[in-house]
Amino acid sequence: MLTRISGGEIVDPLNGRSGTGDLWIEDETIVEPPASRRPDATFDASGCIVMAGAIDIHSHIGGGNVNTARLLLPEHYAAHASRPAVTPLSSLGWTAFETGRLYARMGFTTVVEPAMSPGSALHTHLELADIPIIDKATLAILGNDDFLLSMIRDDASSSMIEDYVAWTVASTRALGVKVINAGAATAFKENVRTFSLDDVVPSYGVSSRRIVKTLQAAVAELGIPHPLHVHCNNLGAPGAAETAAATIAAAEGVPLHLAHLQFYGYGTEGSRKFSSAGARLAELVNATPEITIDIGQVMFGQTVTISSDVMRQFSARGGADPRKSVIIDGDGNGGGIVPYRYRKDFYGSVQWAVGLELFLLIDDPWRVFFTTDHPNGAPFTAYPRLFELLMRKEARREVAEGLPKRALSLTTLPAIEREYSFEEVAIMTRAAPAKLLGLADRGHLGAGALADIAVYRKQDDVARMFEAAALVFKNGELVVRDGEIEKYRWGRALRLNPSPDKAMVRRLEAYHQERYGLSLDWFTFPDWAIARENPFGEVPCRA
Amino acid sequence: MAVAWIGNREVPLARAAKKAAELLVSSRCPVFSLDTDVHGTRAALALAARVGASCDYVNGEAAAREAAVIAASGGMFILPGEARRRADMIVFVGEIPESHRAYVEELAISVPDLATGGKRGLFLIGADRGAPKRLGGREVTLLSCEGTDLAGTLAAVRALCAGRKVTAEVTNIDGFKGALAEAGFPVFLFGGGEADGLTLEMLQGLVSDINRRKRASTLHLPASEKAWGAALTSTWTTGFPLRTGFSRGYPEHDPWRWNAGRMLDAGEADLHLWLSATGGEAPPAAAGASLIAVAKTARPAVGADVTIAVGDPGLDHDAVSYSVRTGTLAAVAARSSSQLPAAAVLRAIIAHLPEGAEAPC
Ligand SMILES: [Zn+2]
Numbered sequence: 033m034l035t036r037i038s039g040g041e042i043v044d045p046l047n048g049r050s051g052t053g054d055l056w057i058e059d060e061t062i063v064e065p066p067a068s069r070r071p072d073a074t075f076d077a078s079g080c081i082v083m084a085g086a087i088d089i090h091s092h093i094g095g096g097n098v099n100t101a102r103l104l105l106p107e108h109y110a111a112h113a114s115r116p117a118v119t120p121l122s123s124l125g126w127t128a129f130e131t132g133r134l135y136a137r138m139g140f141t142t143v144v145e146p147a148m149s150p151g152s153a154l155h156t157h158l159e160l161a162d163i164p165i166i167d168k169a170t171l172a173i174l175g176n177d178d179f180l181l182s183m184i185r186d187d188a189s190s191s192m193i194e195d196y197v198a199w200t201v202a203s204t205r206a207l208g209v210k211v212i213n214a215g216a217a218t219a220f221k222e223n224v225r226t227f228s229l230d231d232v233v234p235s236y237g238v239s240s241r242r243i244v245k246t247l248q249a250a251v252a253e254l255g256i257p258h259p260l261h262v263h264c265n266n267l268g269a270p271g272a273a274e275t276a277a278a279t280i281a282a283a284e285g286v287p288l289h290l291a292h293l294q295f296y297g298y299g300t301e302g303s304r305k306f307s308s309a310g311a312r313l314a315e316l317v318n319a320t321p322e323i324t325i326d327i328g329q330v331m332f333g334q335t336v337t338i339s340s341d342v343m344r345q346f347s348a349r350g351g352a353d354p355r356k357s358v359i360i361d362g363d364g365n366g367g368g369i370v371p372y373r374y375r376k377d378f379y380g381s382v383q384w385a386v387g388l389e390l391f392l393l394i395d396d397p398w399r400v401f402f403t404t405d406h407p408n409g410a411p412f413t414a415y416p417r418l419f420e421l422l423m424r425k426e427a428r429r430e431v432a433e434g435l436p437k438r439a440l441s442l443t444t445l446p447a448i449e450r451e452y453s454f455e456e457v458a459i460m461t462r463a464a465p466a467k468l469l470g471l472a473d474r475g476h477l478g479a480g481a482l483a484d485i486a487v488y489r490k491q492d493d494v495a496r497m498f499e500a501a502a503l504v505f506k507n508g509e510l511v512v513r514d515g516e517i518e519k520y521r522w523g524r525a526l527r528l529n530p531s532p533d534k535a536m537v538r539r540l541e542a543y544h545q546e547r548y549g550l551s552l553d554w555f556t557f558p559d560w561a562i563a564r565e566n567p568f569g570e571v572p573c574r575a
Numbered sequence: 576m577a578v579a580w581i582g583n584r585e586v587p588l589a590r591a592a593k594k595a596a597e598l599l600v601s602s603r604c605p606v607f608s609l610d611t612d613v614h615g616t617r618a619a620l621a622l623a624a625r626v627g628a629s630c631d632y633v634n635g636e637a638a639a640r641e642a643a644v645i646a647a648s649g650g651m652f653i654l655p656g657e658a659r660r661r662a663d664m665i666v667f668v669g670e671i672p673e674s675h676r677a678y679v680e681e682l683a684i685s686v687p688d689l690a691t692g693g694k695r696g697l698f699l700i701g702a703d704r705g706a707p708k709r710l711g712g713r714e715v716t717l718l719s720c721e722g723t724d725l726a727g728t729l730a731a732v733r734a735l736c737a738g739r740k741v742t743a744e745v746t747n748i749d750g751f752k753g754a755l756a757e758a759g760f761p762v763f764l765f766g767g768g769e770a771d772g773l774t775l776e777m778l779q780g781l782v783s784d785i786n787r788r789k790r791a792s793t794l795h796l797p798a799s800e801k802a803w804g805a806a807l808t809s810t811w812t813t814g815f816p817l818r819t820g821f822s823r824g825y826p827e828h829d830p831w832r833w834n835a836g837r838m839l840d841a842g843e844a845d846l847h848l849w850l851s852a853t854g855g856e857a858p859p860a861a862a863g864a865s866l867i868a869v870a871k872t873a874r875p876a877v878g879a880d881v882t883i884a885v886g887d888p889g890l891d892h893d894a895v896s897y898s899v900r901t902g903t904l905a906a907v908a909a910r911s912s913s914q915l916p917a918a919a920v921l922r923a924i925i926a927h928l929p930e931g932a933e934a935p936c
Contacts, residue, residue, distance in 0.1 A: 094811065096903060098811075099807055099810050099811050100645070102810045102811065102814055102815070103642060103645045103646060103806075103810055103816060104645055104646060104649050105646075106646050106814070106815050106828050126814045127811065127812060127813060127814045128811045128812065129812070151654070151656065151901065151903060152903040152904070154895065154903070154904050154905065154906060155807070155903050155904045158613065158808075158811075158895065158904065159811045162617070162811065162812065178660070178689060220790075221657075221661060221689075221690070221760060221790060222690055222759070222790070223759075223789055223790045234690070235689070235690045346786075356647070356648050356649040357649045358645065358649040358650060358651075358652065359649075359650075359651045359652070359792075360651075360652050360653070360654070361651075361652070361653040361654070361657055361661075361792050362653075362654045362657060363654055363656040363657050364657075369649070547660060547688060548656050548659060548660070549659070549681060549685065550900060550901070553906075554898070554900065554901055554905055555901070557905070557906040558906055558908070560893060560906075561893075561895050561906035563614050563617075563895075563918070
């Protein structure tokens with residue numbers, strides 16, 4: 033099947049292509065324009081922007097904690113079901129099915145669930161497998177687990193630690209590794225209530241910094257394309273910028289990804305001791321080339337925060353709105369579900385501005401990633417409005433007019449004139465994520481790339497443009513037309529598959545037998561458990 | 576071996592599936608009750624969405640309560656593996672369900688190896704009758720309060736732990752308070768079997784009180800593993816746990832309205848699809864309602880219009896099920912693959928539905 037998308041404005045930064053032209057697809061793949069063949073189908077893209085399908089590197093779309101949030105908040109979906117499109121909760125993307133539908137209509141074709149607890153990997157993958165249309169991937173969480181902390185405490189060799197990380201990534205079908213408030217979930221179980229980079233986990237004598245450095249080294253050594261994905265300590269706290277700065281400094285030349293940096297961009301200035309440190313953190317990121325970050329932008333309205341940072345969520349539960357929450361002490365990691373409403377008050381406004389400062393003051397779009405930390409800063413359905421804020425300073429000004437002046441005066445946002453170009457948007461949401469995750473087959477429109485393509489009708493209203501793509505192709509198939517789903521299909525979960533070390537598997541078998549009274553089979557799963565054909569797509573590690 | 580019947584007449588599977596599809600399509604208000612694994616539940620929800628049915632658990636009261644308390648107030652929970660390794664004090668809230676006996680005895684005789692140093696005290700809050708005094712050879716200290724039920728006893732325990740005065744006396748309360756003060760990580764075990772909604776909320780209140788200064792949590796031992804697995808599956812599929820209906824073309828959660836027993840008793844439902852992978856006695860056919868039995872059985876179910884035999888997940892076919900031992904979903908490989916999974920049967924029924932069948936009620 034040969035398809036031509038004709039006359040669109042092509043934005044393909046990786047291949048340096050921009051300007052009006054045609055794009056050709058043969059079956060699942062983008063191809064060079066054929067010399068003499070006629071297309072089986074032609075789609076007119078005149079007046080449209082043509083980009084690769086977008087990639088979201090950090091969005092909590094499935095797994096135990098996400099599902100617990102649904103159990104906690106049946107009223108969210110109730111709002112959705114009875115009055116589509118009008119309530120603040122109406123587009124939360126609350127079921128697996130809706131998640132795929134709503135992402136696809138915005139032109140997103142690959143989404144990473146960044147917080148999979150290894151012990152419940154099967155549950156996560158079952159949910160992801162029920163998300164239609166798009167491809168998915170997960171990051172496996174390490175860094176609060178007894179097995180790793182014990183190895184670090186006992187000065188295990190780096191190759192033994194690498195074997196464990198490789199086994200975890202392979203057995204959980206992950207695309208990378210995440211560490212969440214390293215050591216804090218374990219410390220919280222021994223009643224520690226705050227935890228910083230140089231604090232030490234009781235019973236192990238291991239600092240948070242040492243856990244991060246150990247995992248960063250193992251990830252690099254194993255050739256895992258995505259750098260260690262770090263959720264720093266002290267999320268949300270006034271003064272958290274210090275922790276983020278210390279973590280940035282701790283990268284020491286080796287790649288490190290900092291998740292939802294907005295939630296750390298807080299200083300302690302002003303009478304409320306809460307101010308923006310966005311400009312300072314942006315400067316640090318600009319000066320530290322081995323660092324990549326995503327934002328975790330806050331948008332105003334109702335949402336629910338879902339995090340494996342159980343210590344932080346426990347301390348935030350007093351602010352739950354509605355007034356209920358779930359706190360989980362898991363095997364190693366934990367979880368906390370706290371519903372929350374971002375208001376246009378002093379704190380909410382500072383948070384909103386900090387995210388935008390980071391977006392606009394970090395110069396290199398290859399190192400800053402477009403996220404709301406769905407649903408923690410806002411549901412992903414707020415993306416179209418966020419694109420508008422980045423591309424239109426006038427749109428920012430309009431929102432800012434409705435916010436407390438005192439709050440904005442503690443930020444640099446009002447003075448920022450920058451507007452993102454389509455080229456920069458395409459880098460930030462397509463080319464850069466593909467590079468960051470090691471997905472060479474997507475994020476661009478060159479011959480040989482997977483035909484994941486988003487076509488947007490160009491218009492002044494940026495939010496409307498990105499809300500409902502004119503056309504979306506996934507693996508060469510037309511899946512969306514004018515924002516409506518044209519065809520449902522099942523994507524894959526992208527994973528690495530490093531071969532596990534046999535001695536490590538034996539060790540883990542003995543450990544699970546002894547400590548949990550269960551064989552290792554209970555903590556792993558075969559592919560048949562997903563009950564779909566080809567549920568996984570393999571991504572190579574770097575040699 | 577026969578696998579399908581229309582009435583008492585043995586038929587090929589495809590015939591029975593077709594007949595079941597016809598009954599579902601002509602039903603004004605079909606209701607399903609489910610006792611199956613994750614993939615059986617997924618298939619049942621897909622079928623229910625197509626024909627506008629509502630779904631409940633088989634014997635759904637306990638699971639409905641367990642889900643309701645999370646929606647009402649949330650809570651603090653620990654996973655079983657962490658409880659086994661960390662809890663130096665275990666408190667059973669109410670009687671231990673027989674189905675979890677083996678797991679709980681293991682918990683009683685194992686010792687924590689994380690942080691707290693090697694011992695584990697055992698307590699049980701509840702009525703005196705039938706409570707085990709020993710578990711796995713270890714003594715269990717009983718906290719009970721004469722003249723009141725589990726909720727009342729728990730309320731008294733909470734008040735006494737908070738330093739308030741109560742008129743009723745709770746046995747062994749001083750030992751309990753002392754142990755609580757000593758413990759590094761007490762864990763309270765509960766399920767929705769004996770405990771009612773009020774008890775479960777009271778328990779979360781007690782644990783929340785303790786967490787102001789110290790750590791503690793609760794371990795959820797679902798009254799039925801299959802029901803809780805269905806609750807989780809339904810939640811990511813529809814946004815809600817069960818007792819969810821599709822009569823208006825989209826999922827609506829209503830634990831009262833979509834209670835299968837109530838719907839059949841009240842004559843609201845005109846078709847009952849009973850999906851019981853563990854088998855057992857077929858439910859009595861309700862007056863005016865047809866019955867489709869998809870169950871582990873060697874013979875047609877009594878009173879059923881259609882019966883299709885399926886296997887027990889994890890025994891007769893490979894399955895994914897919730898496990899109290901890990902607190903999550905686990906893949907269970909069957910020793911032999913001897914009988915059809917419910918998911919396959921339900922997909923066969925779906926295949927016989929007319930294209931784009933609208934919800935009939
Ligand atoms: Zn996150």
